[in-house]
Amino acid sequence: GDSVTQMEGPVTLSEEAFLTINCTYTATGYPSLFWYVQYPGEGLQLLLKATKADDKGSNKGFEATYRKETTSFHLEKGSVQVSDSAVYFCALRAGGTSYGKLTFGQGTILTVHP
């Protein structure tokens, strides 16, 4: 079945450091890929998405590129801020499904110190 694997966490960085959170997936066909962010006590917010190979999703300084050859969708940001502290989830939606079920990774906790 479909699955998403995220890098082991948590991740702790100083403000303005470079961020990478690794994500790899297993799916049949051509899934759409997503990064969601969850701030303490809140639900999930869509951060960015990519729907086909080589697409780059970007938002709020975060970027991720859909790499079909390595089945990866790594999240990057050049300079993190304290306000980026949250839990980040990689997710996929299998291609061709009629109902758009999302399959999530286990999440990566990011803490940014001043």
Add this chain to the structure above:
Amino acid sequence: ETGVTQSPTHLIKTRGQQVTLRCSSQSGHNTVSWYQQALGQGPQFIFQYYREEENGRGNFPPRFSGLQFPNYSSELNVNALELDDSALYLCASSQAGAGKSYEQYFGPGTRLTVT
């Protein structure tokens, strides 16, 4: 535009009891999906409702059931609660149909504690 809302925010139940959680979808959305998020884990898909019919189900037992109403709001019912049902329950709404994005917008969740 009103986002996805859920009620209640928190509740505590005893093992063996039944619980109903509620979700109001975002304006213009016709599909509601429910997810269970255990502490420290990613959300797990429970099921989805489209036009008042169940339209996909994850690996959850039949004691997890749902409804969708004509206004597209939804309920999640869990019977015979078990301790492992303690989790954050997330509702997400989306617009399904030809040419639609299916992008899911999440509510803040209901935190269920079973004692």
